Amino acid sequence: MARKKKKRRGPDMLELxxxxxxxxxxxxxxxxxxxAKPMIVLANLDVNRPAPDAxxxxxxxxxxxxxxxxxxxxYVINTKRVDADGLGKVLKQMxxxxxxxxxxxxxxxxxxxxxxxxxxxxxxxxxxxxxxxMSM
Amino acid sequence: MRxxxxxxxxxxxxxxxxxxxQLIIFFxxxxxxxxxxxDASIKMAMAPHGKIVEHKDPRTVYVxxxxxxxxxxxxxxxxxxxxxxxxxxxVAEYGAETPIVIVGDVKAQHKYIRKxxxxxxxxxxxxxxxxxxxxxx
Numbered sequence: 091m092a093r094k095k096k097k098r099r100g101p102d103m104l105e106l107x108x109x110x111x112x113x114x115x116x117x118x119x120x121x122x123x124x125x126a127k128p129m130i131v132l133a134n135l136d137v138n139r140p141a142p143d144a145x146x147x148x149x150x151x152x153x154x155x156x157x158x159x160x161x162x163x164x165y166v167i168n169t170k171r172v173d174a175d176g177l178g179k180v181l182k183q184m185x186x187x188x189x190x191x192x193x194x195x196x197x198x199x200x201x202x203x204x205x206x207x208x209x210x211x212x213x214x215x216x217x218x219x220x221x222x223x224m225s226m
Numbered sequence: 227m228r229x230x231x232x233x234x235x236x237x238x239x240x241x242x243x244x245x246x247x248q249l250i251i252f253f254x255x256x257x258x259x260x261x262x263x264x265d266a267s268i269k270m271a272m273a274p275h276g277k278i279v280e281h282k283d284p285r286t287v288y289v290x291x292x293x294x295x296x297x298x299x300x301x302x303x304x305x306x307x308x309x310x311x312x313x314x315x316x317v318a319e320y321g322a323e324t325p326i327v328i329v330g331d332v333k334a335q336h337k338y339i340r341k342x343x344x345x346x347x348x349x350x351x352x353x354x355x356x357x358x359x360x361x362x363x
Contacts, residue, residue: 108237116245123252133276133360134327139343139352160336199337203291203330206339207271207358215275223354225340 295338
């Protein structure tokens with residue numbers, strides 16, 4: 091009889107109370123959710139559109155203007171054809187000289203949006219904030 | 227003889243369910259409505275140096291342009307004239323400083339983006355924003 095009683099006690103001793111553990115896990119989960127800072131993945135690139143000005147005539151020459159043309163396969167900066175790396179180098183040089191100068195980006199109709207974003211990103215990288223976008 | 231239920235009492239689920247419901251309510255309340263306005267079918271270009279979107283203006287109009295050139299706001303595809311009238315209405319209501327964010331697909335040709343820019347310009351908006359991804363992609 092005594093042997094039989096000992097065998098019955100075995101499973102009762104292994105029993106664990108899960109309620110407290112679940113409570114603590116959920117407390118930790120709530121803490122982590124509340125304290126987690128969401129990763130910012132979106133960025134905004136500001137541009138200006140050329141506003142019509144009645145006082146400006148075609149003959150007026152504006153100085154200090156960086157002229158970038160975006161084609162589907164290449165870029166042209168101040169009449170010089172360059173690739174993406176070359177454009178970055180030229181923009182860096184220009185930003186070192188003057189960061190306030192106006193950058194006019196002219197896109198061809200068939201150029202991909204990605205190319206425009208790439209140029210805008212380069213301008214932002216080198217601190218050029220006065221950007222206008224035009225279409226050709 | 228003991229019954230099986232007395233020997234192995236189950237986990238008390240009441241507290242667990244309570245907390246799960248609390249979490250569900252928390253997520254429902256804090257979910258950002260803005261994220262629902264972003265169209266998942268549009269693959270944005272990468273701009274690792276772009277400005278972080280910190281202050282979100284509630285007036286902001288997000289204009290999506292997909293790879294086929296279809297213009298949509300809040301996942302509603304709009305013809306060019308209707309889009310222009312919406313922008314004109316926004317300008318009449320909030321002024322020419324209404325923030326317009328163009329969310330263009332990587333492969334969208336500039337001629338489609340141009341339509342959006344021209345419509346904004348005609349309505350008197352000179353400042354535009356392009357949305358891009360800082361990381362991920």
